[in-house]
Structure formats: C-alpha cells, structure tokens
Amino acid sequence: MSLYNLFRSSLFQIGFPLALAIQLCLSQEQIFTLLASYHELVNVVPYILFALVILLSQPFNQGSTGLVSLLMILSYYVIQNSLIVPLEDMNRVIFVLLATLLPINLLLIHALPDKRILSRFGITFSLFILLQLVWLSILMQNLSATDVNWLWQSFLKPLPTLSPSPLIIILLSFFITIFSALILLFRGHNSDQAVYITLLFTSVMFLSFNQALMPALTASMAAILLLISIINSSHELAFIDQLTEVPGRRSLEIEIKHLSGLYTIAMIDIDHFKHFNDTFGHRTGDEVLRLVAQLMNQNKGRGRIFRYGGEEFTIIFKGKNANQCMPYLNSLRTRVAEYDLKIRDHTSRPVMGVGLKAEMEKANNESVNITISIGVADSVSETIPENVMKAADKALYRAKNGGRNRVTNLRFA
Numbered sequence: 001m002s003l004y005n006l007f008r009s010s011l012f013q014i015g016f017p018l019a020l021a022i023q024l025c026l027s028q029e030q031i032f033t034l035l036a037s038y039h040e041l042v043n044v045v046p047y048i049l050f051a052l053v054i055l056l057s058q059p060f061n062q063g064s065t066g067l068v069s070l071l072m073i074l075s076y077y078v079i080q081n082s083l084i085v086p087l088e089d090m091n092r093v094i095f096v097l098l099a100t101l102l103p104i105n106l107l108l109i110h111a112l113p114d115k116r117i118l119s120r121f122g123i124t125f126s127l128f129i130l131l132q133l134v135w136l137s138i139l140m141q142n143l144s145a146t147d148v149n150w151l152w153q154s155f156l157k158p159l160p161t162l163s164p165s166p167l168i169i170i171l172l173s174f175f176i177t178i179f180s181a182l183i184l185l186f187r188g189h190n191s192d193q194a195v196y197i198t199l200l201f202t203s204v205m206f207l208s209f210n211q212a213l214m215p216a217l218t219a220s221m222a223a224i225l226l227l228i229s230i231i232n233s234s235h236e237l238a239f240i241d242q243l244t245e246v247p248g249r250r251s252l253e254i255e256i257k258h259l260s261g262l263y264t265i266a267m268i269d270i271d272h273f274k275h276f277n278d279t280f281g282h283r284t285g286d287e288v289l290r291l292v293a294q295l296m297n298q299n300k301g302r303g304r305i306f307r308y309g310g311e312e313f314t315i316i317f318k319g320k321n322a323n324q325c326m327p328y329l330n331s332l333r334t335r336v337a338e339y340d341l342k343i344r345d346h347t348s349r350p351v352m353g354v355g356l357k358a359e360m361e362k363a364n365n366e367s368v369n370i371t372i373s374i375g376v377a378d379s380v381s382e383t384i385p386e387n388v389m390k391a392a393d394k395a396l397y398r399a400k401n402g403g404r405n406r407v408t409n410l411r412f413a
C-alpha cells in the first residue's frame with residue numbers, strides 16, 4: 001500500500017486522531033507545565049482556528065466541516081464564558097445540555113447534505129443551532145438549583161473520582177463516537193471524517209473537563225485536524241483522479257517539469273476501449289479503468305503512475321533507462337491480459353444496440369479479457385522531458401499499429 005493510500009484509508013483516518021487523543025490524555029501534565037505561562041493565549045487559539053476552518057470551508061466546498069466548526073466555536077464560547085469548574089447548581093445544567101446536544105448535533109451532520117454554510121441549507125441549519133441556544137437560556141431561567149441537584153444525583157450518576165462528567169454523559173459520548181467511527185469506516189465521506197474527529201475530541205474534552213486548559217487543547221487539536229482535512233481534500237480534488245484514485249494530469253504536468261537526469265516514460269493505453277464501452281457500458285468501462293490502475297499499483301516497478309486522461313495512463317521511472325523497465329512493463333501487460341474480468345452489473349448498463357445483445361449474453365456466462373499497449377522512451381537520447389513524452393507517445397502509436405497488446409520502444413523497435 002502506498003503512503004498516499006495509507007493516509008486515505010478509513011483505518012488511518014480513525015486511528016490517527018484516536019492516537020493523538022490518547023497521547024494528549026497521557027501527556028496532559030507535561031503540556032500544562034509547558035503552556036502554563038501562555039494560559040490566556042491558549043484559550044483564544046480555538047476561536048482563531050475554528051474561524052479559519054469556517055472561512056476555508058466556503059471556497060473549498062466543505063460545508064459540513066464548516067458547520068461542525070460553527071457548532072464547536074459556539075460550544076467553546078459557552079464553555080469559556082458560562083461554565084465554571086467545579087460544576088455546581090446551574091452550571092451542571094449547562095454542562096449536561098451542552099454535552100448532550102453537541103454530540104447529537106454533530107451526529108446529525110452525518111445525515112445532512114454537504115452544503116456550504118452560506119447556502120439556504122447552511123443558513124437554515126445555523127438558525128436551528130441558534131434556536132437551541134435560545135431554548136437553553138429559557139430553560140435556565142425556569143429551573144431552580146434544587147431541581148438541578150436532585151436530577152444530577154438521582155439520574156445522572158456522577159463519578160467524581162473519574163471525571164466531572166456523569167456516567168450517562170460519558171456513555172453517550174462514547175457510543176456516539178463509536179457510531180461515527182463506523183460511519184467513517186463504511187462510508188468514508190470527507191464530512192464523516194470531520195464529524196468523527198470533532199466527536200472524538202469533544203468526548204475527551206467532556207471527560208477531562210475539570211483539567212486546566214483541556215477544553216482549549218482538545219478544541220485546538222480538533223480544529224487543526226479539520227484544517228488538515230480541508231487542505232487534504234482540496235489537494236485530492238486538484239491532483240488526484242477521482243475515478244482511479246491515482247494522480248491525475250495536473251500532477252503529471254508538475255512531475256514532468258521537474259524531470260532531469262536518467263528517467264523513462266511509459267504511455268499505456270487500453271486496447272479497443274471504445275468498443276468495450278459500447279458493448280458493456282460506460283460503468284463497466286470505469287471498472288476496467290480502476291482495475292488497470294489497481295494492477296499497476298500492485299507492482300509499480302518503482303515507477304510513479306498517473307492517469308494521463310481517458311483510457312491512457314503514464315508511468316515515470318526515475319533512475320532507469322527504457323531497457324531496465326521492459327521486464328516490468330511486459331509483466332504488467334501480461335497480467336492485464338490474463339486477468340479474467342467478470343462483468344458484474346448487467347442491469348445498470350445503458351441500453352445497447354440489438355447487434356451487441358449476443359455479445360452481452362455471452363458475457364453473462366464468461367469472463368472478458370482486456371489488453372493494453374505500451375509505448376516507452378527514455379532520456380538517454382532525448383533530454384527534454386516533453387520530447388521524451390512525445391517519443392513514448394510515438395512508440396505507443398507504433399504498438400497500436402503493430403497489432404496492440406505489446407510494449408514498444410522506438411530505440412529497439
């Protein structure tokens with residue numbers, strides 16, 4: 001698995017914030033000592049970071065991450081301005097309502113569309129949050145301290161030795177965070193990652209609420225991870241091909257600009273792909289593109305793979321001449337040709353011409369094989385990267401004309 005795929009895997013997206021949260025809990029004493037003289041500043045940092053996330057979420061189309069941050073900034077404001085530890089009387093009501101409503105609102109974001117904050121949907125959700133704040137303040141005015149203390153002792157089961165949070169709140173945060181992690185694991189949207197990160201750190205925050213600086217530290221950690229997630233998703237959108245999940249044309253153009261010394265460029269093209277698409281449908285065609293990318297990824301021969309466009313891929317091998325790359329490219333060609341592709345989704349194919357029906361029925365019972373042609377050129381006789389690429393393209397053209405399913409290097413053709 002490449003480093004890029006590792007970072008993108010749901011397990012990493014769940015495990016990395018979890019490891020950070022555990023580390024934060026374990027080293028809180030040392031961190032508090034380190035930051036003792038910057039108390040005021042540390043308390044302000046979450047506002048700055050969440051405001052930055054909200055601002056960036058708009059142009060980068062990460063509406064859910066923006067809404068998560070909006071919820072966090074408001075909750076953090078309530079914590080800093082209305083909650084005093086140790087929790088007593090009315091502070092207990094604020095704490096319980098906040099520690100209940102925040103995770104539930106965050107969980108709700110999993111089910112909502114990923115729309116920008118400055119959209120009709122985003123504004124409606126913001127008003128919904130505001131409504132809850134109004135309800136909270138009305139409730140506060142109508143509850144007496146005696147009611148609160150009775151509720152606290154009878155139903156919420158405080159665990160003063162473990163945490164300022166009552167047992168029910170700890171369990172609620174715990175289960176909601178696990179549920180969110182499962183959504184991230186099985187669905188894996190960007191918004192799922194944002195909700196999970198925030199739920200995880202708010203759970204830690206409510207668990208160790210009475211520790212100095214802990215609300216500020218957990219909130220800051222969550223905000224930093226949200227910022228990284230926004231930057232990462234926009235990088236992905238710009239540089240990674242969404243279908244095959246390998247770097248796209250823009251990445252290739254940048255890579256080409258930086259090529260020097262010895263290198264080889266291979267241009268790879270799926271044979272008769274138009275016919276394949278026409279016969280089995282565009283969606284099956286997409287599956288083939290993903291499969292070829294996957295086969296290339298499994299054994300890259302230390303090359304970097306890009307989707308050049310359409311059904312064409314490029315591999316750049318640094319520090320190798322074309323001859324040294326031939327065994328790998330030939331083995332890739334053979335592996336693709338020998339791969340028995342089962343046509344899975346017949347019902348979702350577009351309606352096809354009558355003449356293709358027989359071919360389709362045949363495919364219901366049998367597997368299909370595809371082939372690729374490859375053109376190779378290196379920097380031995382040509383030093384300008386664009387020209388090496390043109391030479392590889394020319395070699396690919398020769399491979400196609402020579403009958404396809406072959407690797408051609410013009411120097412040795």
Ligand SMILES: Nc1nc2c(ncn2[C@@H]2O[C@H](COP(=O)(O)OP(=O)(O)OP(=O)(O)O)[C@@H](O)[C@H]2O)c(=O)[nH]1
Pocket residue numbers: 243269270271272273274275277281282283284285286289309310311400404
């Ligand atoms: N399914 C799918 N098809 C694509 C995609 N991008 C390009 N294509 C199709 O790829 C086909 C490329 O066809 P051609 O360039 O004529 O080449 P070919 O049929 O592979 O023929 P040869 O290259 O000569 O073997 C076109 O039908 C495009 O519609 C894509 O992302 N998904």
